[in-house]
Amino acid sequence: MILINGESKAHIEISDRGFQYGDGLFETIEVRDDQPVFLERHLARLNSGCRRLHIPCPDAELLRLEAKELCRRWHTHRRAVLKIIVTRGSGGRGYRQPDAIHPTRVLSLHPYPDYPETYSERGVVARFCATRLGLNPALAGIKHLNRLEQVMARAEWSEPDIQEGLMLDVNDYVIEGTMTNLFYVKNNSLYTAELVQSGVAGIMRGIITALSVDHGLPVIEHRFSKDELLSADEAFVCNSIIGVWPIKQIETAHFSVGPVTQRIQSWLDKFARNDCMEAG
Amino acid sequence: MILINGESKAHIEISDRGFQYGDGLFETIEVRDDQPVFLERHLARLNSGCRRLHIPCPDAELLRLEAKELCRRWHTHRRAVLKIIVTRGSGGRGYRQPDAIHPTRVLSLHPYPDYPETYSERGVVARFCATRLGLNPALAGIKHLNRLEQVMARAEWSEPDIQEGLMLDVNDYVIEGTMTNLFYVKNNSLYTAELVQSGVAGIMRGIITALSVDHGLPVIEHRFSKDELLSADEAFVCNSIIGVWPIKQIETAHFSVGPVTQRIQSWLDKFARNDCMEAG
Numbered sequence: 001m002i003l004i005n006g007e008s009k010a011h012i013e014i015s016d017r018g019f020q021y022g023d024g025l026f027e028t029i030e031v032r033d034d035q036p037v038f039l040e041r042h043l044a045r046l047n048s049g050c051r052r053l054h055i056p057c058p059d060a061e062l063l064r065l066e067a068k069e070l071c072r073r074w075h076t077h078r079r080a081v082l083k084i085i086v087t088r089g090s091g092g093r094g095y096r097q098p099d100a101i102h103p104t105r106v107l108s109l110h111p112y113p114d115y116p117e118t119y120s121e122r123g124v125v126a127r128f129c130a131t132r133l134g135l136n137p138a139l140a141g142i143k144h145l146n147r148l149e150q151v152m153a154r155a156e157w158s159e160p161d162i163q164e165g166l167m168l169d170v171n172d173y174v175i176e177g178t179m180t181n182l183f184y185v186k187n188n189s190l191y192t193a194e195l196v197q198s199g200v201a202g203i204m205r206g207i208i209t210a211l212s213v214d215h216g217l218p219v220i221e222h223r224f225s226k227d228e229l230l231s232a233d234e235a236f237v238c239n240s241i242i243g244v245w246p247i248k249q250i251e252t253a254h255f256s257v258g259p260v261t262q263r264i265q266s267w268l269d270k271f272a273r274n275d276c277m278e279a280g
Numbered sequence: 281m282i283l284i285n286g287e288s289k290a291h292i293e294i295s296d297r298g299f300q301y302g303d304g305l306f307e308t309i310e311v312r313d314d315q316p317v318f319l320e321r322h323l324a325r326l327n328s329g330c331r332r333l334h335i336p337c338p339d340a341e342l343l344r345l346e347a348k349e350l351c352r353r354w355h356t357h358r359r360a361v362l363k364i365i366v367t368r369g370s371g372g373r374g375y376r377q378p379d380a381i382h383p384t385r386v387l388s389l390h391p392y393p394d395y396p397e398t399y400s401e402r403g404v405v406a407r408f409c410a411t412r413l414g415l416n417p418a419l420a421g422i423k424h425l426n427r428l429e430q431v432m433a434r435a436e437w438s439e440p441d442i443q444e445g446l447m448l449d450v451n452d453y454v455i456e457g458t459m460t461n462l463f464y465v466k467n468n469s470l471y472t473a474e475l476v477q478s479g480v481a482g483i484m485r486g487i488i489t490a491l492s493v494d495h496g497l498p499v500i501e502h503r504f505s506k507d508e509l510l511s512a513d514e515a516f517v518c519n520s521i522i523g524v525w526p527i528k529q530i531e532t533a534h535f536s537v538g539p540v541t542q543r544i545q546s547w548l549d550k551f552a553r554n555d556c557m558e559a560g
Contacts, residue, residue: 002294011291012299014282014365014386019292021427022302053428054435085294088431093393095427095434095458106294113373134478135450136414139428146426147301147375148333148419151368154375155334170415170477178375197450198414 001074002108003066016104018087021095022145024104025049025087027203030241031080031109034071038240038275039064041203046086049142050103055088058105066107079112081241087145115242120265123248123257124163126237128226129153129178133169133198141201154178164237166229166250169198173223180239181205184224184232185260191232194221204238204268211267217260234258243268281354282388283346296384298367301375302425304384305329307483310521311360311389314351318520318555319344321483326366329422330383335368338385346387359392361521367425395522400545403528403537404443406517408506409433409458413449413478421481434458444517446509446530449478453503460517460525461485464509465540471512474501484518484548491547497540514538523548 002010017023027042036042043060050057067082074080085106091098131153139146153165164177175193176182181202183192190212195201209219229235235247235255244265246257282290297303307322316322323340330337347362354360365386371378411433419426433445444457455473456462461482463472470492475481489499509515515527515535524545526537 004294010293010295012294013290014284014292014388015290016299017431019296019299020306020365020425021431022425023428023431026300053432085300095430097431097435108294131418132416134414134416134419136412136429137450138411138432139414144428145300145302146428148303148424148426149416150375151297151301151303151377152333152418155377170417 001070002106003070004106005104006062006066012104012106013090015090016087017089017092017097018085018104018145022147023053023088024055024085024145025053025143026145027084027143028240029067029082029084030112031071031082032272033078036067036071036082037272038203038207039067041206042084042240045143045201045203046084049144050086052142053088053144054097055086055103056101058086058103063105063107066105070107070109074109081110081112083108083110085145113241119163119245120243121257123246123255124237125161125249126164126166126177126247127157127162127251129156129165129167131156131167133167133175135169135171135197137197140197140199141195143200150178163245164247168226172225174226174229175199177237180237180242180245182229182237183208183235184229185234185258186232188260189218189220190260191220191222191224194223202238203240204243207271208238208244208264208268211271212264215263215267217263234261236261236264243272281350282386283350284386285384286342286346292384292386293370295370296367297369297372297377298365298384298425302427303333304335304365304367304425305333305423306366306425307364307423308520309347309362309364310392311351311362312552313358316347316351316362317552318483318487319347321486322364322520325423325481325483326364329424330366332422333368333424334377335366335383336381338366338383343385343387346385350387350389354389361390361392363388363390365425393521399443399525400523401537403526403535404517405441405529406444406446406457406527407437407442407531409436409445409447411436411447413447413455415450415477417477420477420479421475423480430458443525444527448506452505454506454509455479457517460519460522462509462517463488463515464512465514465538466512468540469498469500470540471500471502471504474503482518483520484523487551488518488524488544488548491551492544495543495547514541516541516544523552
């Protein structure tokens with residue numbers, strides 16, 4: 001089920017700059033009981049990403065209405081995934097953008113992926129990817145449509161018992177998973193990569209940071225190596241669709257699902273329920 | 281005029297991974313007297329780019345036939361631009377590619393841009409862009425669809441008397457123009473950036489390198505700074521559509537259109553005419 005600029009259709013002009021250059025952004029949002037979860041945060045990030053790329057962001061109220069309309073129409077699904085793509089639209093001359101930008105907005109609903117419940121409870125297995133994240137402060141943090149690095153990294157393994165690949169940047173610092181942000185726990189503090197040169201500043205990452213600080217758990221954004229990660233007390237990956245998956249194994253290193261990760265999961269559950277109640 | 285997988289149409293499924301992730305490559309080819317110029321070289325680069333991204337490349341003979349069919353249908357235009365896009369097609373789960381990849385091929389013809397003749401003869405004005413090229417050896421050299429850096433750089437200026445923006449990488453080395461490769465001449469040698477961490481290895485760059493070596497002009501690929509470029513005897517930018525544009529000015533530094541650049545232009549003219557005759 002797809003809305004392109006408010007119309008039900010499934011095709012886009014090939015001249016769209018999203019297709020030509022990856023000139024746009026996206027959001028991937030969990031839908032629970034017909035409600036897009038943390039919608040306002042996603043819309044705020046979309047807006048800030050558009051500002052950084054100088055794309056006029058579609059009106060938040062319009063996106064809100066279309067998102068809710070789409071969810072209502074598909075209400076037989078208890079859980080789903082809403083994807084919002086905004087591109088710089090068509091036109092311009094080569095890389096040069098047109099004088100008047102008419103952005104394209106695409107909202108689409110997808111089945112919720114059938115991840116086993118055990119992933120959240122008992123943890124997942126991760127590996128390190130050989131594909132590195134390039135460095136570019138101008139694009140770091142933005143959930144833009146230039147995702148070849150993630151595609152290349154995800155293509156490195158097909159074993160079904162490995163659930164996520166961890167990506168290093170070209171300087172060998174650990175940054176994130178192919179589709180997730182990464183945290184680790186050491187001596188009752190929470191650590192995650194600073195995303196100033198690469199990476200996507202995930203909504204779930206932001207919420208976890210805020211909740212942890214609120215609950216008195218220090219959160220440190222810094223640069224860290226594989227070895228620092230492997231000597232952690234606990235580690236987990238997160239995104240808006242999966243929530244939090246504890247990591248039980250990275251290659252040959254084993255971790256137990258620890259108390260800090262479990263505490264964060266319970267803060268998050270409560271917080272998400274409140275968000276749904278407010279939205280409903 | 282557009283052919284998508286052999287059919288005349290102008291729209292692509294939004295599920296195409298080219299739109300979702302910029303998961304694909306492209307070629308931009310000059311068409312002269314109904315003939316795509318240097319077509320075999322473009323098809324060879326497309327093939328090698330596909331191999332690097334693990335996309336099965338559409339059959340060269342098929343692309344050749346479709347390219348020529350498109351040019352014939354549009355034969356009223358003496359000159360045109362043929363663009364070929366190949367993506368990983370639709371399917372897969374998130375970044376993960378589908379088990380069976382059915383690539384999408386899009387061939388489209390566009391009017392030749394109306395650049396004044398003076399650009400080739402008397403040179404162009406260039407500026408340095410603030411937007412940097414990120415570093416990633418896995419993607420360096422490939423003409424892939426992740427082009428946000430170029431879009432951002434090209435959006436930095438709108439003065440019509442500046443024809444190209446030169447891009448540095450995040451380490452301050454000069455790499456290329458937003459839509460061109462860059463060469464400079466110093467003491468009768470030709471210099472250009474090594475494209476091991478960023479940049480696009482242009483067809484015209486390859487031809488100029490080969491022709492220069494054939495004619496006894498040494499070509500050195502290396503890392504160079506703004507200052508080294510600004511102290512050059514001559515400089516020029518090139519691509520498959522514009523050929524060679526001498527640079528007459530970079531910000532406040534002035535250059536004259538020198539004998540080495542002119543010699544390269546004449547080698548290139550002759551070489552392109554031969555290619556057209558062979559293709560015709």
